[in-house]
Amino acid sequence: MDRSSSLSQHKFIKGKFITPFNNSLMMELGKENSWFHGRLPEYIWLALILRYYGRVEGLLKCRSVLQILRKAVPNFYSPKLSRILALECITQQRIYTDFNKYVDVASLSALTVIFTHSQYPTFATAFLTSLSPEERIEKINDVIAETSDHKSELATDIRFLVLYFHLLSGKFHMQKETLELLLEYPTLSHKDEKMRMIRPMVRAMEIATPDEIDPINEQYLFTFWDGVSRMSDCNLFYIDMGSDSPDTKEYMKYAKAQLQYYTELFQAACPLDNKMLVLLGIATYSYKRICEVVEHNLFNTIAGRSVVRVLIENYIMMKYLIKHESEHEDIWIEYQYYGIGQYKLISERYRESKKDMPNSHVMYDYMDALVGEYKNKEFIDMDTSYFDKMNVREKAINVGEKELFGLYYDYDSAFEHGLWGAIRESSLIKCNTPSHQYHCVPDIENNQKLKSIWFDCMEAMNNILKVLNNVYGLPEHLLNKDIDNG
Known part of the structure; x- marks a missing residue:
């Protein structure tokens, strides 16, 4: 089985993970060089002949017409x-007449629609x-579908024929042992054990054609x-990851009960304790974000990923x-004042802009207060760097x-910043x-639903509550081991 390279096999250079293939080329493969967009359209006539006659006969027919082409245009x-x-x-007339001695006119007729x-x-x-x-466009679509994967059997057959013409x-030129293996290709079934070695070799050699010898014809590709x-x-399709809304009542009741206990403890025992104020403030803010998920049914939404x-x-x-408490x-x-400093910076910018923005969702006067x-x-002061640098x-x-950061935070940040991966997953529907x-086509009907964030929200909130428990403890009756482990 062909496998993609692992992350550890990539080279990390100047903040960028470079694939083993691109690292060996010292350049990225452009769209016009790609198999699907740039090379398949050039060789689709061979694909049509192969599909018309089947693999065994088709390879023989293609080899015959390639020999005709080579003789007609040696350069x-x-x-x-x-x-x-x-x-x-x-x-052209002479070549096509000779072609028709070996292949039926109907084998290439689909291309006359283009x-x-x-x-x-x-x-x-x-x-x-x-x-x-x-009918002609359907034949072309069928062939494109079958060869869109550059590792498919038909695509690899085409690439073998291209190598054959190169020869x-x-x-x-190639080593004798490699040539002998290559010449076995048309005699072997794709399921033959030898093909596990020959097929990757064919693909690697076909892709290595230098542009200066065989330049790309961008006008042809456009046509x-x-x-x-x-x-x-x-032909649009989308994956609906949505499901019935989860039962959130028991968990929300559980989380609220713990926060209520800590709030009452704070009010009664240590109302001026800044440490408890900060930790409870962060936990309560987190709880309110989950409340928004539940109250507004954000489980399968873009906004929900911001919450996680x-x-x-x-x-x-x-x-x-x-x-790091002991180091400060x-x-x-x-x-607290790092965050308040950010508010001050915004309110000062507003004050100096002298703009009147009564309908803005930002309450600048309240911020200033x-x-x-x-x-x-x-x-x-107003610190514009990260907290604690x-x-x-x-x-x-x-x-x-x-x-945790690598598996979740980076992913959800893509939605927060509107990066293309997040846009593609959430807002574009695939055309088949x-x-x-x-x-892709914009999902203006909002059909695409994302996978629910609920269980990730619970896990993250449980971690936050465990931090409070580790610092302040919690009565046994407020613990729910099933939920804690859930």
Whole structure:
């Protein structure tokens, strides 16, 4: 089985994980060089012959026509259709006449729906049949679907034929042992044990064709994809990860009871304890975010992923503050005024802008009042760096939560920042039409539902509650071991 390279096999260079393949090339493979977009359209005529006759007979037929092509145009390095179509009409006529001695006109007739008589009269005249445009485009779509994966059996057969033509050109050389293996390819079934070694070799050698010898014809690629896509309708599908809303009552009651206990303890025993105020404030903020998920049914939404992200960040921050408490004069006060300083910066920007924004969701005057709640704002600095000079990832590593950060926080941050992976997963629906290159369509009907965040919310909130329990304890009757482990 062909396997993708693992993360550990990638090279980490200047903040970027480079794939083993791109690292060996020292460059990324462009779209025009890719199998599906750039090379398949050039060799689709071979795919149509193979599919028309079947693999065994098709390979023999293709080898015959490739020998004809090689004899007619000795300077060709590869059997690209764009190069054939660019030949003089008289040369094309001679080649197509010779082709038809070995392959039926019907085998290539589907391509006349793209390469029509108005622009490609020689090709269209040679291969036009009575097939309707719908039938022709269906044949092309079927072939594209079967060969879209560059490792598929049909795609690998095509790539073998391309290598075969390279050999005929006399410009492609290899070791004798490799050549002997390669020449066995058409005689072996794809299930033959030897093919486990030969198939990857074929793909690796075919992709290594240098552009300076065989340049890309971007106009041809545009003509092909534009022509075939215009004649096909989108076939949209989406994965609905949504399910019935989970039963949240028992958990919300459990979480609220613990926070109520800690709140009453704070009010009765230590109302001026800044440490408890900060830890309870973070935990309560986290609880209110979960309340929003439940009250507004955000389980399968983009907004819900923002909640998971902040719960994880809150948990990491609580652990970080507790771990480094002894290293600061009062880390709890520092944490409070770091956040208030951010509010001061925003309110000061508003004051200096002199704009009137009565309908803004930001209550600038109220923010200004909060800034000066306990201390004259003239004595409050505004720190624009990370709290304690560490970003969230560094704090996560510092408190032993690197895996939590890597598996959850980075993912949910993609939704928070509108990165393309998150946009693709949540807001675009896949088109299953091969001729549309499996493109995406905006999900303006909001059909795409994401997987529920509820169980991640519970786990993150449980971690936050455990931090409070470790610091302040909790009566036995408020513990629910099933939920704690859930």
